[in-house]
Amino acid sequence: MYGWIWRHLPGNAWVKALTSLVLALAVVYVLFQYVFPWAEPLLPFNDVTVDGQ
Amino acid sequence: MRLVVKAFSEACITTGTLILLFVVYVLHWTGVQAGAATDGQLDTLQRQWAGQDVPARQPAAGPPPPKPYEDGKGLAVMYVPRFGKDWEWPVLEGTRTATLKKGLGHYTPTARLGERGNFAVAGHRRTHGDPFKDVPRLRPGDAIVLTDGTTWFTYRVDTKPYRTVPTDIGVIDPVPRASGYAGPGRYLTLTTCEPEWGSSHRLIVWAHLDATRPVTAGRPEALDS
Numbered sequence: 001m002y003g004w005i006w007r008h009l010p011g012n013a014w015v016k017a018l019t020s021l022v023l024a025l026a027v028v029y030v031l032f033q034y035v036f037p038w039a040e041p042l043l044p045f046n047d048v049t050v051d052g053q
Numbered sequence: 054m055r056l057v058v059k060a061f062s063e064a065c066i067t068t069g070t071l072i073l074l075f076v077v078y079v080l081h082w083t084g085v086q087a088g089a090a091t092d093g094q095l096d097t098l099q100r101q102w103a104g105q106d107v108p109a110r111q112p113a114a115g116p117p118p119p120k121p122y123e124d125g126k127g128l129a130v131m132y133v134p135r136f137g138k139d140w141e142w143p144v145l146e147g148t149r150t151a152t153l154k155k156g157l158g159h160y161t162p163t164a165r166l167g168e169r170g171n172f173a174v175a176g177h178r179r180t181h182g183d184p185f186k187d188v189p190r191l192r193p194g195d196a197i198v199l200t201d202g203t204t205w206f207t208y209r210v211d212t213k214p215y216r217t218v219p220t221d222i223g224v225i226d227p228v229p230r231a232s233g234y235a236g237p238g239r240y241l242t243l244t245t246c247e248p249e250w251g252s253s254h255r256l257i258v259w260a261h262l263d264a265t266r267p268v269t270a271g272r273p274e275a276l277d278s
Contacts, residue, residue, distance in 0.1 A: 032074075032078055036078040049255075050224055
């Protein structure tokens with residue numbers, strides 16, 4: 001998968017490396033901003049109330 | 054064959070990285086975000102309180118009816134000397150997941166701060182700033198101090214932390230079940246999760262209102278003892 005992405009990125013090695021870095025950061029951003037906040041309440045750390053549910 | 058091994062190893066690395074990132078998110082990032090959110094909430098409350106004039110004397114007709122708490126908005130600041138001098142958390146209205154990320158949450162159906170009944174507050178024990186991490190260290194006699202901008206309320210803990218099940222809603226009743234209180238009074242209940250990283254039980258602490266003083270009279274001694 002990573003090899004496939006690397007081969008399909010345009011430009012020389014430096015441009016590819018830079019693009020990869022930006023892509024990786026974008027993925028981390030999406031994870032921290034959207035995916036993890038969604039996933040975290042599914043874990044038990046958030047249950048601090050007594051609510052009969 | 055080589056392709057399968059390669060794909061499998063890439064999947065393993067990806068999964069491992071994902072888990073690592075998630076751990077960083079839960080252990081570190083939620084705390085950073087909670088820090089920023091609570092600072093914002095404390096600022097908002099301070100500005101709000103600075104803007105309102107503290108009534109020097111009550112008008113003859115009695116105090117005006119208090120404004121109802123707004124869902125998700127700050128209503129008080131809590132201090133617990135046992136948790137450290139810097140321990141200062143905003144109490145927001147409601148116990149929704151989004152609200153509890155920004156501070157402690159007041160159970161909407163329960164009494165207002167300082168009123169007759171039970172002012173019940175929920176908070177995270179772990180993650181999102183770990184506000185109630187030290188709840189198990191609370192002992193009878195410990196002070197829990199709150200202010201709503203006009204009055205300081207000093208509550209005193211009456212019980213050792215009590216362990217119960219999540220469905221035990223009687224613990225936030227006006228006269229909490231199992232608290233040992235015999236009759237109506239001005240009570241405070243803290244709830245958090247038990248065990249520390251789990252959700253199978255809840256940890257409950259009860260306190261009663263011991264003293265009040267207007268903010269104009271200065272900080273209560275309990276804060277500096």
